[in-house]
Amino acid sequence: MINLTLQSKQTLRILPSQIQWLNFLQLSTIELEAKVQQELEENPLLDIADSFTETSTDTLPNTSEPIKEYMDWDEFRHDDITDYKTEIDHLPTHCAVSNLPVRQESSWYDGLIEQLSHLSISKRQVVISEYIIGSLDTNGFCAYNIEELTDDISFANNLFVTTQEVEECLAIVQQLEPKGLACYNLQAYLLFQLQQKVLIDDSLRLAIKIVSQHLDDLANHNYERIMKYCHIGESQLKYIIPQILSLKTQPLHCQDTNIWDTKATIIPDYILSYENEAIEIHLNTTKIPPLKINKSYLDSFARQTDKSTQQFIQAKVASANWLIEAIQQRESTMLKMIQALVEFQKDYFMSGDIAQLKPMILKDIAQCINMDISTVSRVTSGKYIQTPFGIIHLKSLFSEGIKTNGGHEVSNKQIQEFIAHLIDKEDKNYPLSDSQLVAKLTEKGFFIARRTVAKYRDHLAIQAAPLRRKL
Numbered sequence: 001m002i003n004l005t006l007q008s009k010q011t012l013r014i015l016p017s018q019i020q021w022l023n024f025l026q027l028s029t030i031e032l033e034a035k036v037q038q039e040l041e042e043n044p045l046l047d048i049a050d051s052f053t054e055t056s057t058d059t060l061p062n063t064s065e066p067i068k069e070y071m072d073w074d075e076f077r078h079d080d081i082t083d084y085k086t087e088i089d090h091l092p093t094h095c096a097v098s099n100l101p102v103r104q105e106s107s108w109y110d111g112l113i114e115q116l117s118h119l120s121i122s123k124r125q126v127v128i129s130e131y132i133i134g135s136l137d138t139n140g141f142c143a144y145n146i147e148e149l150t151d152d153i154s155f156a157n158n159l160f161v162t163t164q165e166v167e168e169c170l171a172i173v174q175q176l177e178p179k180g181l182a183c184y185n186l187q188a189y190l191l192f193q194l195q196q197k198v199l200i201d202d203s204l205r206l207a208i209k210i211v212s213q214h215l216d217d218l219a220n221h222n223y224e225r226i227m228k229y230c231h232i233g234e235s236q237l238k239y240i241i242p243q244i245l246s247l248k249t250q251p252l253h254c255q256d257t258n259i260w261d262t263k264a265t266i267i268p269d270y271i272l273s274y275e276n277e278a279i280e281i282h283l284n285t286t287k288i289p290p291l292k293i294n295k296s297y298l299d300s301f302a303r304q305t306d307k308s309t310q311q312f313i314q315a316k317v318a319s320a321n322w323l324i325e326a327i328q329q330r331e332s333t334m335l336k337m338i339q340a341l342v343e344f345q346k347d348y349f350m351s352g353d354i355a356q357l358k359p360m361i362l363k364d365i366a367q368c369i370n371m372d373i374s375t376v377s378r379v380t381s382g383k384y385i386q387t388p389f390g391i392i393h394l395k396s397l398f399s400e401g402i403k404t405n406g407g408h409e410v411s412n413k414q415i416q417e418f419i420a421h422l423i424d425k426e427d428k429n430y431p432l433s434d435s436q437l438v439a440k441l442t443e444k445g446f447f448i449a450r451r452t453v454a455k456y457r458d459h460l461a462i463q464a465a466p467l468r469r470k471l
Contacts, residue, residue, distance in 0.1 A: 024326050025333065026378040029269045032327075033287050039323055040291075045301075045313070046320040049292035108252060109133065115176045127157055128169040132182055140251030141189070142170075142182040180251045187215050193247045206232065207240050218244070221469045268386035270338050272349060279349060281338055283331055284386070291324050293317065333371075337379045338394075340368040345397060352389035357411045359401025404445040415446055416456045423462055428470040 027035060039046055112133050116126060131153050136142055144152070146163045153161050173182045174192065183189040190211045198204045210218060210226060217225045218241075227237055267287075273280045301313045342349050344364065347356040362380075366373045380394040401409035422440055426432045432440070434453045441448060462468070 021326060021329075022374075022378060025330055025375070026381055027330075028382045029267050029284055029287070030265070032330075036288060036291070036323075036327075039319070043316050043320055045294050045297050045316045046323070047292055047294040047297075049290040112173075112176055112181070116172075119172065121172065124159075124161075124165070125169055125172065127159075128153055128161060128166060129173055131156065132166075132169055132173050136182060136252075138252065140178070140181045140183075142184055145184070146170075178251055180248075183251065186249060187211060189249070189251060190215075190244070190247050194244075197243075203239075204243060206230065206236065207244050210240060211244060221466055223469075266384055266391060268391055269334070269383045270385040272342065272385055272387045274388065279342055279346070281335070281342055283334060285331065288327070291320070291327070293320055333375070334379055334383075336369050337365060337371075337376060338385070340365050341380075341394070341397070344368065348397075349387065352387070354411075354417050355414050357397065357399065357413050359409050359411045360398055361400065362398060402446060402448060405447065410446075412456070415441070415448065416460055418444065418446070419453065419456055420460055420462070423457075423468070426468075428468065431465040431468040433465045 024035075040048070113130060116129055116133070121129070132142065132149065135144055135149065135152075142149075146166055150161055150163050150166050153159075153166065170182050174180060179196070180189050180192045183192055191208060194204055194208045194211060198208065209230060214226050214229065217223075223234075223237060226232075227234065232240075268284050271282055271284050298313070298317070301309065341360075344360060345356075345358060348354070348358070350356075362373045362376045366376045369376075380398075383394045384391050385394060396413075399411040399413045402412055402415060403409050418441065419437060422432060422437060434450050434457070437453050437457075438448065438450050441453070457464075
């Protein structure tokens with residue numbers, strides 16, 4: 001016999017609309033602009049609100065004069081005719097068309113192929129050289145050895161080539177501009193540059209020996225080992241090292257490796273300014289147009305009796321209303337959060353001095369505005385604020401606190417700045433180790449472990465003491 005039981009329990013379920021709202025809240029200004037433009041293209045009932053047009057049409061005088069339903073088409077005939085080259089014949093004869101120059105873009109690959117076409121080499125060498133150029137990475141290095149290149153060229157072009165022919169074509173490619181292409185690695189590229197310079201300065205033969213035999217010691221700043229095995233003094237090494245450091249590290253460094261790459265642009269989401277010694281904050285919404293429901297389209301669609309059309313209208317109206325309300329709620333939430341954050345860090349925003357930055361975590365701001373920590377995280381993630389002393393990523397303002405010997409709590413950002421200051425002022429012949437940095441921090445009243453100093457140093461992209469050493 002089946003026993004039926006009744007049980008009640010509470011569960012937490014997030015509605016799809018709530019998930020959509022949380023994702024919407026996390027959008028940056030650039031992403032929101034793209035989202036709005038996409039909705040404007042896909043939703044015919046969504047339109048850009050023009051307050052001036054709306055108010056002006058409401059105040060138009062009421063007249064009984066009938067609307068003229070004609071137009072002088074001879075006057076407006078050419079308004080919509082573009083000046084594309086394919087439609088040039090449609091323009092009036094009295095219109096003067098200027099021939100504007102068109103910028104022609106070319107990649108580094110096209111430039112190398114063009115240089116190759118001006119050389120006096122055989123067709124066979126051209127085929128091999130073009131394959132070598134196509135095998136280069138974006139830095140200009142060749143990731144394949146001679147045997148691999150020989151096999152690949154033979155199979156790809158259905159012709160038998162020898163390793164000697166490939167080596168000859170490699171030498172041809174290396175003489176193209178920029179010189180040194182198709183080297184196998186950094187060491188080979190450095191040696192190529194030194195071999196070109198040794199023809200002018202014979203003293204660089206010692207640099208060739210150091211790069212070919214002691215490159216790892218040079219990278220690790222192990223100067224004593226280099227002087228010992230090369231039988232040279234410190235004065236000679238001081239002359240050679242700057243010569244090696246002046247060499248390029250990549251054949252295509254600073255070259256236009258990809259003309260289609262777009263540089264990341266930061267558009268601040270908040271703008272902070274000072275007005276009579278008071279802080280003014282407002283959202284940067286200049287590129288987000290105000291939205292409205294297009295009533296003319298809505299009235300025309302409302303006359304449709306088809307059921308599918310009615311469902312389409314209801315879905316689009318609901319989508320438009322949700323977007324308009326979501327933008328308003330997003331702006332309200334963002335303003336509420338940034339006002340609390342700026343008030344919390346008022347001393348920092350008034351001075352711009354990182355020493356005035358207080359320890360602050362997401363929970364501190366969430367308690368100030370009575371919101372969840374995840375909401376504060378989404379509002380600050382990927383958001384920037386423009387201040388008189390620079391554009392700041394909001395996430396970088398959150399930091400943990402460290403207590404001093406006086407019982408005060410300071411931000412770890414202040415500790416990191418002090419570490420960077422110590423390293424900047426150190427003697428580069430005898431750089432400060434992490435243990436020495438701990439001792440100097442202790443003198444200032446900051447009690448932190450050596451591993452914490454190492455973590456902060458790595459966060460600041462500062463090398464360890466042996467790698468910071470200079471002669």
